[in-house]
Amino acid sequence: MNRIDSTTGKLRRGITLAFPVCLLAIGLTLVFSQVQRPAALVEVWLPWTEIGILALTMTAVILCGGIDLSVGSMVALCGVVLGITLQWEWPLAVALAATAACGLCAGAFNGGLVAIGMSPLVATLATMAFYRGLAMTLSGGQRFAGFPDSLRNCQTIAGFPLHFFCFVFIALAIWILIHRTRPGRWCYAIGDNRTAARFAAVPDRRLDLFLYTLNGSAAALVATLHAIDENVAIPDAFRGTELQVIACVVVGGTLITGGEGGVLRTLIGIGIVTHLEIGLRFMSYRFPLLTPNSRLVVIGLLVILVAIWNQRLQRGKAST
Numbered sequence: 521m522n523r524i525d526s527t528t529g530k531l532r533r534g535i536t537l538a539f540p541v542c543l544l545a546i547g548l549t550l551v552f553s554q555v556q557r558p559a560a561l562v563e564v565w566l567p568w569t570e571i572g573i574l575a576l577t578m579t580a581v582i583l584c585g586g587i588d589l590s591v592g593s594m595v596a597l598c599g600v601v602l603g604i605t606l607q608w609e610w611p612l613a614v615a616l617a618a619t620a621a622c623g624l625c626a627g628a629f630n631g632g633l634v635a636i637g638m639s640p641l642v643a644t645l646a647t648m649a650f651y652r653g654l655a656m657t658l659s660g661g662q663r664f665a666g667f668p669d670s671l672r673n674c675q676t677i678a679g680f681p682l683h684f685f686c687f688v689f690i691a692l693a694i695w696i697l698i699h700r701t702r703p704g705r706w707c708y709a710i711g712d713n714r715t716a717a718r719f720a721a722v723p724d725r726r727l728d729l730f731l732y733t734l735n736g737s738a739a740a741l742v743a744t745l746h747a748i749d750e751n752v753a754i755p756d757a758f759r760g761t762e763l764q765v766i767a768c769v770v771v772g773g774t775l776i777t778g779g780e781g782g783v784l785r786t787l788i789g790i791g792i793v794t795h796l797e798i799g800l801r802f803m804s805y806r807f808p809l810l811t812p813n814s815r816l817v818v819i820g821l822l823v824i825l826v827a828i829w830n831q832r833l834q835r836g837k838a839s840t
Contacts, residue, residue, distance in 0.1 A: 539829050540773050540785065543792045543822070550799030561798075562681070566749060568794040569683040570742045571761065572787075575768035576694045577738040579786045581731050582769050583698065583707040584724075585714060585778030586640040588735050592761035593651035594626045598743035599753035600655045603664025612670050620740045626651060627736015631729035648762070655755040664753040674748055683745055690738065695783040703727055711778025760816075767819050768793050771826050793819060 555561060574591050581588055601622040605615035626647070633643035677685055698704040709717040710724045717724055747753050766776075772789025774781025797815055804810035 540788045544788055547792050547795030551795045554802045564798055566683050569687040570745055571764050572687050572790045573690050573738055573742055574765045575786055575790055576690050577735045578765050579769050580698055580707055581735055582774055583711045583778050583781055585711045589644040589762045590648040590651055591739055591765055592758035593648045594736055594739035595743045595758045596755055597651045597655040598623045598740040600659045600755050602747055603753035606667055619744055623736040623740025627733040631732030634728045635725040659755040667751055698783055708779055767823050771822050775830055
């Protein structure tokens with residue numbers, strides 16, 4: 521009986537991944553069929569590593585049945601803090617520490633609101649506006665540019681962009697956290713049934729606080745990477761990032777309600793969203809109707825299709 525259940529589980533996981541893998545193949549074909557020099561894609565991929573880092577940490581939050589709509593606003597706020605501290609001529613190490621502290625505190629505040637019983641959707645919707653408003657207030661609506669060379673010199677390590685090293689490190693760290701530690705097992709238990717997890721003595725509130733704090737720390741990292749790459753911090757930047765981040769997680773096959781998913785699925789989702797968006801952008805030179813807004817519509821439709829796909833699979837699982 522256990523062997524049959526194991527075979528059924530493996531088959532179900534294979535079916536769950538089938539649709540996202542097909543979408544990934546379409547996205548890769550769409551991009552590489554229009555690129556003569558694949559090496560030129562490195563610069564195009566660079567901004568998407570920032571989205572990917574946020575999606576990887578968001579995976580753990582969503583697995584617990586949570587969500588964080590304030591990620592874009594936290595990145596903008598952390599960027600403003602970095603810009604202000606460098607404008608005040610603080611030492612680079614101190615400015616980076618202040619940026620990291622800003623992200624950590626913002627994430628911890630989100631986690632605290634969720635831990636005391638607020639709905640994650642309501643809590644992070646409120647802080648999305650709060651952090652964005654705080655960024656605009658602190659900066660006076662002005663951008664910060666002309667960062668010191670000591671920061672700009674961190675762009676590459678051994679000839680490779682720093683972004684890729686950070687992305688790989690975060691991917692490995694989150695994979696270990698989710699798939700090889702006790703808190704990772706707690707994520708699945710809480711997402712599947714929070715009430716039952718509490719009866720099993722799972723510290724769900726402490727885990728919520730930790731995961732949202734981790735999400736804020738990732739926002740600080742992304743703000744720093746963006747400043748290094750673009751040499752600018754804009755208080756109005758990263759609007760709509762939360763949709764791209766959540767899309768990467770959900771399109772890969774992680775359930776938006778929690779309890780099922782993982783890092784591999786998020787990596788597939790990042791690949792899908794990235795390459796479909798890049799491919800459609802390349803095609804927009806020949807087809808003017810493929811505007812940024814229409815590409816956003818495509819991503820939204822993808823999320824709907826994958827959500828329907830996952831819901832049908834869950835119904836099939838429940839019926840068996």
